[in-house]
Amino acid sequence: MSRAEQMSESEFRTLAGKIYARIDKAFEAVDPDDAECEISQGALTISLPDGAKWILSQQPPVRQLWLAVASLGRAYHFDYDTVRDVWIDDKAPERELISHLSTLLRDNARIDVSL
Template identity: 35%
Template sequence: MSLTEARFHDLVDETQNTIEDIFDESGLDLDLESSAGVLTVKFENGTQLIISRQEPLRQLWLAAPAGGFHFDYDEEEKRWVCDKSEELLGEMLQRLTLAQAGVEIEFDAIDGHYDGNR
């Protein structure tokens, strides 16, 4: 059930690239920074989302004004799932972006499509 290190890094890279693409295409006034496995989304109002890889746990972490959230990858369903609420990463990003930027953006592209091909 545990992801290999290589698969984990590929999944996180793909996820972060997809999130960047979605935000780039959204038309929102924000800054995106990606460095060393950490993607930071800075909104116009000064709030931010930080999406980072936690290699030892094979988790993707999301830090937001609403709190910190940890996601495990469900290999069978091909999606990131919050280890506490079972909310999908895309659903949570949609909800948090609406709360922080007042705009609804679809993040469906990151829930349930990872098969190694973007």
């Protein structure tokens, strides 16, 4: 995996913004009674009907995106893979952000969204 630490903060924020926009756009097709997505102050928050909030946040100093799923007691840290053009879990390189988030939403929140 190509490490993204060498990218500038501006490049990092641009890439993070693109992934946020992709996820936010996908949630336009989701009934707001099932889930809502909001981007605010560098974080993307997915709010579920049971009150759970899943938060994807930017961590510029380490050039990572962190996904916190408190309702499941889990947190994931994703590095940008410049070769594959995807965000990859720093502990499980086979875990890619978009596919993992899709699986978590489907399996734990019963939300099928095309990210």
